[in-house]
Amino acid sequence: MIKIDGVIFKQMIISASNNLYNSYPEVDALNVFPVPDGDTGTNMNLTMSSGAKEVFNKNDSSIGQVAKDFARGLLMGARGNSGVILSQIFRGFAEGLAGKNEVDALELASAFISGKEVAYKAVMRPVEGTILTVIREASNALYEHVEIDMPIDQCMDYLYDEAMKSLNHTPDLLPVLKEVGVVDSGGAGLCKILEGFKKALHNQIVEKEMATVTEKNVNYSSAKPNSIEGHGSVQAKFNHEEFGYCTQFLLKLQDQNNLGEKKAFNEKRFKAVLEAHGNSIVFIHSDDLVKVHIHTMKPGLIFTYAQQFGEFKTMKCDNMSEQHEELMDDFEAEKEKQGIQGEEQKFDVALKAAATVKEEDPKEKKKYALIAVAVGEGIEQMFLENNVDLIVSGGQTMNPSTADFVEAIKKLNAEHVFLFPNNGNIVMAAKQAAELMKEECDATVIETKTIPEGLVACLLFNPDDDVESNIESMKENIANVKSGEITYAIKDTTIDDVKVEKGKFMGIARKKILCCHKHKINTLVDLLEALVDEESSLITILCGQDVTEKEKEEVQERITKKFDSCEVNIEDGGQPVYSFFVSVE
Structure with a gap:
């Protein structure tokens, strides 16, 4: 086969989507941090599924049109940094195939080069040893190797082989991968996609083998913020x-x-x-x-x-x-409907109050609106009490998609919208949504990487200031916040010279594991010791779903005694997965 058209490429997409679906738990397991998020494989799977759904019921024979539709689906369904980068790879790929009914090996290789270039441009500070390295090295190798009239299946075989070589090389480029003994998870996900393409061209279209996984879409409600009485009540x-x-x-x-x-x-x-x-x-x-x-x-x-x-x-x-x-009853029905069943129960996080919107006149366009990503009733209420207009439910275990942010922005009738992702893995999807909405409103992403950073930024928002003054003020104050979190380990490993054992609690700050203990409160004390210095005056602790009343009393007693020079503020956050979010100011 010398050329492929849209019909064949559609089969390749379905095969690739199924191949990634069958393997995404393996990709999740490659994540360096032993935290219960499983994000990379899950995010890439949901992103890829969105792209496949976009072309599944269409019958275009033009590969340019199929690639365009596929890229559109990926773009809107992109979740997490890995999903956004994947969407950008195939956005560039589609641009390289624009207007073509069918392509040969040379044109296909050129499209992958275009995909690589667009993906690199989308990342402000590209890191080698990641999915970017895999697409760069594989596409460059293919472009140098490809010949006119080269059979398409041989072309894809070569691309896949080079991608695997690059993947196996990632630990040499990123020390943390070598320390933990894994290859890059995003690169592994991309290889699963290319493998699915390859198999389709050999008449071995991959079929789904696992039980269906339900996508966690973000829903909206028009609840008033003052309708929630207390942090523990729905x-x-x-x-x-x-x-x-x-x-x-x-x-x-x-x-x-x-x-x-x-x-x-x-x-x-x-x-x-x-x-x-x-x-x-x-x-x-x-x-x-x-x-x-x-x-x-x-x-x-x-x-x-x-x-x-x-x-x-x-x-x-x-x-x-x-x-x-x-x-x-705590939205249990929603959990059952939206959660992941069977083995994927670890991802089944309640979507409580998925989005809450302050009551406004929908016909009157206001100057500003704030959107924050959060989960946990107490945390959501704190954001609503600190200038936020709409909360999109999400966090480490359920990254909102680009489409979720687009819907949220459209929900608010404002000239200027500030987005607070409150998680480093959500920033790119938020930025992608802001770019898509630029003709309708001015949307700015404040790159908050943690819940405490987001709360401080929203608290300092001033509706009487102009956009630039608000951005400057919020960024300046975010820089002064030291934040961390406590969660449990899902596997044994050694990282950052800290021995981590499955089931024990880890103290994490600045993207590093600082301590690991059997008891969560001991871990909390050690984490705060690393964050508090002589200039610190305020400690805020947000307690998660798993923290009992007795444990809260112990936290109050031990932390106030240990750090007696600081004011200690303990709140019910209600967040899943993380026992404590902490901030030190």
């Missing part, structure tokens, strides 16, 4: 007016030049109908797709109205009145 997050039917659909609009029996779509009129018949509205219009989320008493009317303009790709309707008691 309370009535939906008042009576908000009951009815949670109605969602994805509508593919009819070709506006060939309407047939359908009507011409008018976005302004469509949104007016939604506003007249419901609330908690999320509306996204991109090219020929319209995505809607609405709480309404008349779902049938909404569905009937929408179908005048196209055909539904997906649709869903839930009776919220019947679900109210379940929502009151």
